Amino acid sequence: MHVRYYRDQDFNSLSQIEQKAFGEGAYSNYMLKMMLKSPGSFTMVVEDNSVLYGYATMEKLNLISVDIESIAIIPEQHGHGLGSLLIKAMEIEAKKRGYEDVVLEVREKNSGAINFYKNHGYIISELISGYYNLSYLGSVNAFRMTKHL
Ligand SMILES: CC(C)(COP(=O)(O)OP(=O)(O)OC[C@H]1O[C@@H](n2cnc3c(N)ncnc32)[C@H](O)[C@@H]1OP(=O)(O)O)[C@@H](O)C(=O)NCCC(=O)NCCS
Structure with missing residues (x-):
């Protein structure tokens, strides 16, 4: 198991991972x-x-901060350390690029992901009311979490 940069030819596999991991909440191929x-x-x-x-x-927010836009592991492999491998590699890459802080938004009720981020040193900095507006759920609150690299 290893982590590497995304290549264009990975798109279909990435799109399938997105669908499996997020179901109805998955980004469309256009959004991806x-x-x-x-x-x-x-x-x-x-x-x-x-x-x-x-x-x-991850996406640049400003000169020192980067945002985790998305992270997903196929459900059959959850809890086996792959997400940890990936987030650590992403943080190393972010630091190499000169970023000092990582920011993310996660659904208030996504307790699995919130625990995952807490295990990796992220802390809740804000509750954002109605951050997501999802067709199948309506308005959903999010936590903003941050980590200083
Ligand atoms: C969040 C996610 C990326 C974590 O990846 P992972 O490979 O399951 O995580 P790891 O195995 O490295 O770490 C396991 C930790 O993640 C958390 N976790 C989240 N979902 C879990 C699941 N379904 N099964 C087991 N652990 C889960 C637990 O806190 C666990 O900690 P523990 O080992 O102390 O119990 C993955 O569960 C996922 O793709 N979830 C669906 C998409 C999602 O919600 N992404 C985040 C959006 S903000």
Whole structure:
């Protein structure tokens, strides 16, 4: 299992991971392409024997802060350390690029992900009312979490 940079030919696998991990809440392929091509973003994938198991994208917020736009591991592999491998690699890359802080937003009720981030040193800095507006859920609150690298 290793982490490497995303390549264009990974798109279909990445899109399937997104669908499996987020279900109804998954980004559309159009949104994914926008995120992946955004000039201030970088994406890494977890791969084993040419099969992708997860991906994460970070996007520049300002000169010192970067935002985790998305992180997802296929559900069959949750809890086996792949998310940890990926977030650590992303943080190292962010630091190399000169960022000092990582920021993210997570649904208030996504306790699995919130625990995952807490395990990795992220702290809740804010509760944002109605941050997400999801077609299948309506208005949903989010926590903003931060970590100083
Ligand atoms: C959040 C996510 C990326 C973590 O990846 P992972 O490979 O399951 O995480 P790891 O195995 O490295 O770490 C496990 C920790 O994550 C948390 N966790 C989250 N979801 C979990 C699950 N379904 N099963 C087990 N642990 C889970 C636990 O706190 C666990 O900590 P513990 O080992 O002390 O119990 C992954 O669960 C995922 O893709 N979730 C769906 C998409 C999502 O919600 N992304 C975040 C959006 S902000």
